[in-house]
Amino acid sequence: MVNVLIKADKINKTYKLFAEEVKAVKDVDLEILQGEFIAIMGPSGSGKTTLLDILGCLDRVSSGKLQVLDNDVSVLKESSLVKIRRANIGFVFQEFLLIPTLTALENVELPLLFGKLPQDRNKAIKLLQMVGLGNRVNHLPKELSGGERQRVAIARALVTSPKILFADEPTGNLDTKSGQQIFDIFKELNQKDGLTIVLTTHNNKLGLQAKRIVYLKDGHIVSKEESSLYA
Ligand SMILES: Nc1ncnc2c1ncn2[C@@H]1O[C@H](COP(=O)(O)OP(=O)(O)O)[C@@H](O)[C@H]1O
Numbered sequence: 001m002v003n004v005l006i007k008a009d010k011i012n013k014t015y016k017l018f019a020e021e022v023k024a025v026k027d028v029d030l031e032i033l034q035g036e037f038i039a040i041m042g043p044s045g046s047g048k049t050t051l052l053d054i055l056g057c058l059d060r061v062s063s064g065k066l067q068v069l070d071n072d073v074s075v076l077k078e079s080s081l082v083k084i085r086r087a088n089i090g091f092v093f094q095e096f097l098l099i100p101t102l103t104a105l106e107n108v109e110l111p112l113l114f115g116k117l118p119q120d121r122n123k124a125i126k127l128l129q130m131v132g133l134g135n136r137v138n139h140l141p142k143e144l145s146g147g148e149r150q151r152v153a154i155a156r157a158l159v160t161s162p163k164i165l166f167a168d169e170p171t172g173n174l175d176t177k178s179g180q181q182i183f184d185i186f187k188e189l190n191q192k193d194g195l196t197i198v199l200t201t202h203n204n205k206l207g208l209q210a211k212r213i214v215y216l217k218d219g220h221i222v223s224k225e226e227s228s229l230y231a
């Protein structure tokens, strides 16, 4: 059975800056199904981050209807949004956003603490092993390379067993080789574990490796095609 995890109907996001209004997302319709691996692509300023933040319940729509795992989040207040996000969604960012004074392992365990979930050191270690960092668990972020830091961030995003993983330009700060390694981890998580992944990138070579590509231009979706690699 096809399982729709996210359904967006004519969603819009308008930022108000003093007297000026910026329409960052315009009339977006999108369904995200269980097991998808979507790359949101498009030029800088086309609304990729805004759309990802909205779909991932980090930000709210200005209008339109957004259902996330059967919750109509367009009408929810901030505290309910946080609950849904913590219970179901993992996030990875371009800047990694690790806590500099905590080890890799402690960084991975942190979302359990924030989510008031039982601490599970074994799970955190297993995730670090899964991303190839079994021998780096006690390193501080400054003792890791960029690619390694992003792997810690991926393990951290997965420790709460999210139903969807979102990643905003996850390879944007990485060299070509580390970027491909990060993408390989996403592909494996999607193919082996069936994890639903939605990411943004303006790297064509990487984006084309997703199963579906959603192109944005000026806040509009201009196409939602299956990647030719999977045709
Ligand atoms: N917090 C904000 N306040 C005002 N305008 C914003 C804000 N965030 C993004 N924008 C504007 O919204 C548009 C889309 O931005 P963004 O979603 O970051 O695009 P992308 O990720 O594709 O580069 C841009 O015109 C940007 O300047």
Ligand SMILES: [Mg+2]
Pocket: 048, 049, 050, 169, 200
């Ligand atoms: Mg962006």
